[in-house]
């Protein structure tokens with residue numbers, strides 16, 4: 001593929017991967033040299049095995065990126081597959097993402113003039129995308145990249161969608177995708193459909209993120225974010241708390257964060273808002289942000305180490321907090337059959353207060369990190385000879401050096417502290433089974449074990465920045481030449497990878513079945529690659545990942561067998577076998593003519609909808625029980641011992657009669673639910689057939705668009 005005037009080869013040997021400069025849910029990004037032109041580029045290595053999208057989505061991302069022709073959008077020069085990685089070659093943005101920058105140097109966010117410039121450039125990108133029929137669907141500070149000269153570019157089309165994909169040109173979609181904190185209410189409600197206005201909501205959230213250093217609700221776990229986004233008033237800039245910001249900025253944010261998508265302005269209209277009128281050019285307002293900062297790759301290393309330390313220092317929850325969050329999660333989990341233990345653990349890690357200003361704990365750790373970062377930066381700048389022995393150095397010219405001994409020591413200290421806390425409190429041990437242990441325990445143990453057993457040495461070994469045995473296997477000689485790193489670095493990188501497996505409370509949904517990361521989207525916690533989830537039980541269950549959600553074999557079994565079973569968290573609601581739907585559902589779903597790739601997303605949808613219906617039944621049941629109890633006490637049936645004889649005997653008899661009636665009602669509702677599910681399945685199958693036809697039309701259109709763009 002050609003990129004602009006220059007052409008880039010699709011031969012991996014032509015790209016010399018240098019330092020890691022970022023990572024996301026399914027990709028690691030490297031600074032690299034394109035050897036034939038001796039040009040610095042960025043190579044995004046997307047792990048196809050871990051990828052949070054199906055191949056079609058990935059192909060689409062690469063395709064869209066290569067067709068992009070806007071100065072505020074990252075364009076892909078070319079892309080090709082190396083082993084099970086997709087390499088996407090793109091311009092290197094030397095200052096990384098806005099989120100990266102906030103984490104390293106602006107933990108409380110940027111000043112208004114800077115935010116104005118960033119948002120204006122981002123809006124221009126959105127305006128272009130929307131005009132060309134695309135929804136970005138993942139607008140957030142982590143996807144807004146900055147170059148040293150102040151250029152702003154929107155990146156990551158991992159979840160972007162062509163609004164014409166369905167061919168209906170209604171500009172409305174019905175799939176779940178995105179990142180919870182940034183997701184519009186309509187996106188979070190399956191079935192309501194959403195359009196390009198979802199990006200405007202995300203832009204509003206991004207504005208708050210840039211203003212405060214974190215997105216609203218980001219201290220909460222994903223399910224809570226979801227519920228709060230749907231049920232609470234939209235977040236915004238507070239007229240008292242955010243005094244430093246202008247009225248027009250506050251108004252602009254409020255316009256983006258209107259729950260009714262039809263009332264949100266278009267990108268084009270928003271660009272005409274008074275807030276953007278006096279915004280300075282980015283080369284004036286943004287460029288100055290980078291003064292005195294170390295190179296991006298050193299910042300990235302520092303952030304990974306900070307994540308490791310932060311993870312190790314996480315406070316253990318009190319038993320009461322754990323109990324509260326457990327019940328909170330029972331509610332949330334019931335709708336999607338998530339891993340209760342995992343979500344419960346996440347919930348137990350947060351202070352569940354109702355205040356919107358988040359991050360009290362995080363602010364502290366961010367402050368201590370800021371001090372730590374300052375030490376680190378000054379150590380890097382000073383390049384003290386005495387530290388050289390413990391210094392990471394790169395083979396690459398111009399690569400800075402990071403002192404790791406200090407970081408190692410801090411991580412050790414943190415682990416020791418955690419150990420003593422852990423012994424003292426002994427709160428997490430609820431289950432003896434290893435798989436049921438809270439993730440932090442295992443992560444901590446792993447980090448701890450490593451920090452104990454591995455002492456930094458200057459000894460070098462031939463290894464690369466990528467995951468072992470992955471792209472490195474491409475060429476041993478190149479590996480030796482390009483990827484040589486010190487053993488210490490490997491240990492640290494390995495440690496950082498450990499950190500990526502930690503749960504994340506915001507950013508993309510960190511559910512056990514999806515490869516999600518983005519701690520950098522979620523300043524409250526350490527990175528969350530969820531590698532662990534995929535490494536263990538979820539991998540075996542994983543059937544397909546679609547957008548930001550995934551289908552597991554467990555889910556499929558549920559649907560196939562129509563064993564509409566609640567997650568363990570809400571009790572064992574298994575249908576009586578006589579209420580099972582006729583074999584029709586199974587037959588339809590297993591129809592030979594329907595390709596699995598088409599079936600899976602719909603099964604997923606079906607499963608979600610079924611689960612929601614189950615929840616409705618649960619709610620109905622609870623309210624029935626409440627009203628029964630109310631009736632009973634009103635009429636004194638159960639509360640007064642004297643009345644018991646009137647009921648022909650005991651309280652138990654009355655209760656069991658009520659139970660029986662309730663169960664009958666539940667059965668009726670379940671039967672209704674099953675027939676609705678059947679109807680839904682039939683509709684879905686029709687829809688799939690239509691979709692196939694429309695996909696064919698859409699690819700013709702894409703070809704046409706490409707030709708148009710080329711010409």
Ligand SMILES: Nc1ncnc2c1ncn2[C@@H]1O[C@H](COP(=O)(O)OP(=O)(O)OP(=O)(O)O)[C@@H](O)[C@H]1O
Pocket residue numbers: 021022023024025026027028029042044074090091092093094095096097100138142143145155156158508517518520
């Ligand atoms: N062209 C680039 N130049 C410099 N840094 C980059 C570039 N592209 C990405 N990065 C860095 O790498 C990080 C991860 O990249 P990216 O967001 O594309 O990965 P992802 O796996 O698609 O992420 P997500 O979790 O958002 O889906 C970014 O947040 C940014 O800090």
